[in-house]
Amino acid sequence: MSSMLKNPRDAVNKWYTEGGGKSELIEKCIKNGLIEDGWIALLPLLDVSILDDFQERAQIHGVEIVFIATKRDTEDIVQSELHHWVREYIMCL
Numbered sequence: 001m002s003s004m005l006k007n008p009r010d011a012v013n014k015w016y017t018e019g020g021g022k023s024e025l026i027e028k029c030i031k032n033g034l035i036e037d038g039w040i041a042l043l044p045l046l047d048v049s050i051l052d053d054f055q056e057r058a059q060i061h062g063v064e065i066v067f068i069a070t071k072r073d074t075e076d077i078v079q080s081e082l083h084h085w086v087r088e089y090i091m092c093l
Contacts, residue, residue: 004092005085012045025054030061041081 003011015021043051055065072080 009045012042013047013050016046016050022050022054026057026061030063 003014012021016025043054046054058065
């Protein structure tokens with residue numbers, strides 16, 4: 001089973017600090033001007049110090065981080081999140 005399913009906080013922090021996640025997110029910000037919602041779901045799992053660093057680096061490149069929330073019913077939220085978890089699990093097989 002994927003480490004993301006067992007301990008998402010540790011998995012996301014390891015991905016960010018050791019797996020190239022930091023440069024990957026910054027590259028997506030610079031290239032696209034946004035981070036897709038699937039990536040945003042991971043950000044709250046990062047240590048606060050990492051989020052501060054990410055925000056500072058984004059600002060250096062003229063990128064403003066803005067969180068936009070939409071309202072969905074519970075069933076839609078669960079289906080969306082399960083899709084991410086299942087995709088992550090399959091990629092780790």
